[in-house]
Amino acid sequence: MKPLPALELVTRLEDAEWLDPVAKKVRKVVKRVIRPKWARDVLHGVPIGHPVHPLAVQVPLGAWISAAVLDAFPGNDRAAAVLIGMGTGTAVPSAVAGFTDWSQLHPQQQRVGLVHAAANITATGLYLASLVARARGGRGSGKVLAYLGLAVVGAGGFLGGHLTYRQAAGVNHSEEIPHRFPSGWQPLAPLAELPDGKLHKVVVAEIPLLVYREAEDVRVLSDVCSHLSGPLHEGKLKGGRLQAGAVQAAGASGGGDGSGDPCVVCPWHGSTFSLRTGEVQAGPATARQPLFETRVSDGLVEVCLPGAE
Known part of the structure; x- marks a missing residue:
């Protein structure tokens, strides 16, 4: 028809x-x-x-x-x-x-x-x-x-x-990730090759992932913003260890709130997500980012997405 x-x-x-x-x-x-x-x-x-x-x-x-x-x-x-x-x-x-x-x-x-x-x-x-x-x-x-x-x-x-x-306005643009990402643990990258304290993009199984490392702690989200598919690795880091130190220094001079919870701000429309939970901290996004579990085995970082088919 x-x-x-x-x-x-x-x-x-x-x-x-x-x-x-x-x-x-x-x-x-x-x-x-x-x-x-x-x-x-x-x-x-x-x-x-x-x-x-x-x-x-x-x-x-x-x-x-x-x-x-x-x-x-x-x-x-x-x-x-x-x-x-x-x-x-x-x-x-x-x-x-x-x-x-x-x-x-x-x-x-x-x-x-x-x-x-x-x-x-x-x-x-x-x-x-x-x-x-x-x-x-x-x-x-x-x-x-x-x-x-x-x-x-x-x-x-x-x-x-x-x-x-x-035109997919208002829908979750990360919904497909659990249906495309393979189940089980997948190799991400050697820990030593991941930049410390910076947003970084790594592609695993053709899925772009946002990686944030603080020493041995590695946080991984889908790199595709749930609002309108913006590339989160091109966004801004808000909070985190490095910025927390700067905030605390400013606090000693009478400014700053000392918050160290790392978040990423989408470069397209400003949606903000927690790098620790994937939850939305500020809109226009309403759907959380898929959060990947991580582990380090013999210096190699591996990722797993709960619920992946």
Whole structure:
């Protein structure tokens, strides 16, 4: 079966560079409005382990669809209006979460996401107009506006599906690692060849790994950032023994917190992961990095990924 013609139109949006100036302006507004790091992490979904936006949109969509069903039968005007009002109100926090995620995507994803957002904003405006018409006694026009809003939000949902399932926005880009990495212990590199106190990349079984060594202690994560596949070995080291010494020296002069827990900051969008656990310390990533067990045998570092098939 051939894909729908509409799919080709959506695919063209990925290369619509004329949207980039608009995206740049909107991105600046989003970053200016949502400034606290903790707020961005909550809106990204770091505490719950996956994006908030797909979960939040269920409320307005459910309310609007339910209102459409009620509008199809007489005597439900008041109940339909209540549902439309609830959907319109809850669309706001959903949009805030969506724009927060959108601001940390690749340009091709942002182009599609911008049109997706425009469709949803248009739909929300139509539902607001429906409420105004109903309040003025125009039940017929109110229903027409509501059904138009449902059609537009449906188109926006199609774009959202393309963004997620075709462009892989918001998904875990490290999920495949346990399915590709061989089970059991695998040779990594001689301990003496691993740089001390620095981020380093080693490829094992065609899988790029991020390696961090402090003396005899070797920490290994997947080198592919779970957010959008950024190369973590090109990122920044945060904490760790060497930086902890500098922080402690600064603390003696009245600054620094003395934290020595080593973390890696992704060079693309700033996601931060603990090198000891793989857990997300700061978004936009929401999924932890695969953490490899390590051991040293006769000077050779070996790695094992729990759960590898």
